[in-house]
Amino acid sequence: MRIVERVAETPEVVTLSLVADGAEPIPFEFLPGQFVTIHLDAHGRDVRRAYSISSSPTRRRAIDLTIKLEARGLASPFLVRKLQVGDEIDVEGPFGKFALADEEASAVAFIAGGVGVAPFRSMIRFLFDRGRQGAIDLVYSCRRPEEIVFRKEFEELARAASNFRFHTTITRATPEEWPSRRGRIAREMLESCVPDLARRRCFVCGPGPMVRSVRAMLVELGLPKTSIVVESFGEIVG
Numbered sequence: 001m002r003i004v005e006r007v008a009e010t011p012e013v014v015t016l017s018l019v020a021d022g023a024e025p026i027p028f029e030f031l032p033g034q035f036v037t038i039h040l041d042a043h044g045r046d047v048r049r050a051y052s053i054s055s056s057p058t059r060r061r062a063i064d065l066t067i068k069l070e071a072r073g074l075a076s077p078f079l080v081r082k083l084q085v086g087d088e089i090d091v092e093g094p095f096g097k098f099a100l101a102d103e104e105a106s107a108v109a110f111i112a113g114g115v116g117v118a119p120f121r122s123m124i125r126f127l128f129d130r131g132r133q134g135a136i137d138l139v140y141s142c143r144r145p146e147e148i149v150f151r152k153e154f155e156e157l158a159r160a161a162s163n164f165r166f167h168t169t170i171t172r173a174t175p176e177e178w179p180s181r182r183g184r185i186a187r188e189m190l191e192s193c194v195p196d197l198a199r200r201r202c203f204v205c206g207p208g209p210m211v212r213s214v215r216a217m218l219v220e221l222g223l224p225k226t227s228i229v230v231e232s233f234g235e236i237v238g
Contacts, residue, residue, distance in 0.1 A: 001091045003083060004062055009149045012069040013115060014080050015054060017062040018091065025060035028093075032056055032100045032126040033119040033203070033231075036065070036093030042074045049075040052205075053094065054118040056125035066118040066149065098205065098231035100126060106134030109194050111185065111214050113141050113206025116233065117149050120205065124154075128161065136164045137194045141185045141210070143172040167193040185210070187217045198222040201229075208232040 005017035020027050030053055040047045055064035069080040083089070100108075100123045108127075110120040117140055127136060142148055148168060158166040169181040169189065181189065190197055198221055204214050211232045218228050 001063075002088045003085050006083070006085055009066065010147050012080070012147070013066060013149050015064050015066045016079070016083065017055075017064050018089070019062045024062070026063055030057050030063075030094035032122040033098045034094040034096040035098075035119075036063070036091050037095065038065075038075065038079070039090040039092065040075050040078060042078070045074075047074045050095070052119040052122070054121045056122050056129055058126055058129035064121075066115060066121070068115040096231070098203070098229060100203070102130070106132065107136075107196070107200050108134070109137045109139065109197055109200040109202045111139045111190075111202065111204045111206075113185070113210040114143075114147070115149060116206030116210075116231075118205075119231070120203070121150050121153070123203070124157070124164070128157075128164075133163060135196075135200075137167065137200075138165070139167045139169075139185060139190065139193050141169045141171060141206070143170065145170055145173060145178050165193070185214055185217075187220060190214075190217060190221065201227050204228065204230045206232070 001018035001020050003016050004019050007015045009015055035050045035052045037048050037050050051065045051067055053063050054066040067076055067079050070076045098119065110123065112120055120138060124136060124138065138154060154166045157164050169183060169185060170178040171184055173182060194200065202218055202223055204211050211230050215228055215230050219225065
């Protein structure tokens with residue numbers, strides 16, 4: 001697939017928009033939340049990395065991949081620092097069971113850590129493109145204010161849509177840097193942000209420890225395990 005757009009979301013995160021063989025629309029179907037695998041030749045090795053599609057299947061001009069720089073990684077430094085519009089990369093997929101079905105429950109909650117917010121952009125866009133009227137809450141944790149991925153898009157949507165709320169907490173900021181909610185996602189925070197959480201379909205994506213911790217909180221809050229869908233950066237968690 002060929003890169004047709006490159007957007008710097010934060011100092012360490014970029015979104016690459018890809019089309020297949022320069023053609024539109026994209027020649028495959030996917031569900032919001034699924035991922036693709038990128039194949040790269042790194043120092044003579046076939047390196048494969050999975051990245052969530054952050055665009056909605058309702059918008060078929062291209063697929064968006066939102067990628068965070070991992071300084072010691074083999075793939076992300078090349079993808080984030082080197083690739084430019086016009087470059088081509090090998091893409092396989094889509095894959096994954098972390099996906100929002102078209103008949104999904106009307107009220108949903110999304111809980112994200114860091115770049116784990118990428119599949120939720122796909123899901124949220126999908127829901128609004130389909131005209132869903134049910135409540136949608138996004139609870140998002142990241143380290144610093146400048147690392148909030150898709151901040152402008154989500155804040156504008158929260159102002160424009162009465163059924164969407166965007167809750168952000170920052171883990172590494174002083175009160176002067178971030179006067180709003182700070183600290184890791186906790187049970188009390190979830191209860192405050194989404195009082196009817198026990199009646200929601202809930203999706204969680206982020207680093208493994210965060211995902212396991214949040215899943216335990218959701219069970220304590222009374223969510224049936226069948227109502228909780230989790231993913232840890234491309235790997236289904238237990």
